[in-house]
Amino acid sequence: MFSIEGLTLRQTEILEFLRKFRREGKSAPTYREIAKHFGFKSPKAASDHVHALEKKGYVRRHGGRSRGIELLSPKDTLTDNTISVPILGNIPAGYPAEQTEHRLGTLAVDKAMLDGSTRHRLFALLVSGESMEGRSIHEGDWVVADADLPPHEGDVVVALIDGENTLKTLAKQEGRFFLKAESPKYSDLIPLKEMMIQGVVRSIFRRMY
Amino acid sequence: MFSIEGLTLRQTEILEFLRKFRREGKSAPTYREIAKHFGFKSPKAASDHVHALEKKGYVRRHGGRSRGIELLSPKDTLTDNTISVPILGNIPAGYPAEQTEHRLGTLAVDKAMLDGSTRHRLFALLVSGESMEGRSIHEGDWVVADADLPPHEGDVVVALIDGENTLKTLAKQEGRFFLKAESPKYSDLIPLKEMMIQGVVRSIFRRMY
């Protein structure tokens, strides 16, 4: 077994045992549970090890509380700073978040990338076509859109046009809203009628090859 | 307060309370702790709510065990499909991953975005300047770079030039390597001498406002 810096082999084993409980969504083990797992005949043995882990800064013991071993985050896995955004295929109608049958997977996104949208219904789409090259959004990019954010002029939106999802910019001309493609090839202005805006694009992800 | 599908407001509050403990690395609360937090005068009230959450599939109760409430993963947070990439400021020299004093935070990135680089040393940088507009990389974007990937022609790389990090494209002309800015404003070719390539850009993140 590998060992963690500054810890003895036994202490490493104990710490990994504690972490296993957390990964599984369970409360920390009791000292008797630890003792049983390692074959100790007294809970004091387990208590001593956890005490050593506390002195070395890996855990915190909440005195008196049952299962009172708190794992201090070694910079990983503890702080959940991500959101799982469902990846959707083409969404013919309705709120995309409810179309579970079109769910293709999930994309984990750092909350910092979705500032202010973290409690909204979000979805991710793979960009196809060149309609948004003017805004530096290309085929193969991923976009994360917010279904609950009111669209404003200039926003890149996911719109449903003729049963297909496309990315467009929301534009305003003479007080009326239009959808505009950001590409020299597509210069059409689409009036905002009988058509749905399914979400406002909040972030873009590109993988380089 | 928002509510989770199929749960009452109270049940949503209880579930969020349970999740808070987990986020903090602590064991689940006892029924009396839940009761105290919500002002219930009997632990049975808390117990009933958690029982309802169990019937609806959000938690599992380990009978008899203290703090025996296990949070069942609703497709998120449990499976760790992300990598925490350190965000670095300007890195004057050396392997960026070891320059912990320049660490500004971490960016969680979906492993799918870093295909093949997940075991390498990665770092994230905030893009400043317009030198890569030709490759659709703009000021304010985040790039994640791999310090262990051999650079190839055409790759966008993080290079150290005059003590500053810049993004450039690795180009080849007459068998020799150069660094090239991808902007009409900057057309200089920089010879690949006495200068370090600190990483190859693997993915780009943009936040829209």
Added chain:
DNA sequence: CAAAGTACTATACAAATGTTTAGTATAGAG
């Protein structure tokens, strides 16, 4: 060489905790 740390056993106690039984009250569904 002594002191501190590691690695345990053995026994015991008070407090913490899950659980049970017995109710009350309200709202919504069939």
Added chain:
DNA sequence: CTCTATACTAAACATTTGTATAGTACTTTG
């Protein structure tokens, strides 16, 4: 109108659990 679900109070009991005291034995560090 009845049944079920929600949303609690009240009191009590058997375990579970953290913790304490008292040891033994071995290893590492100053």
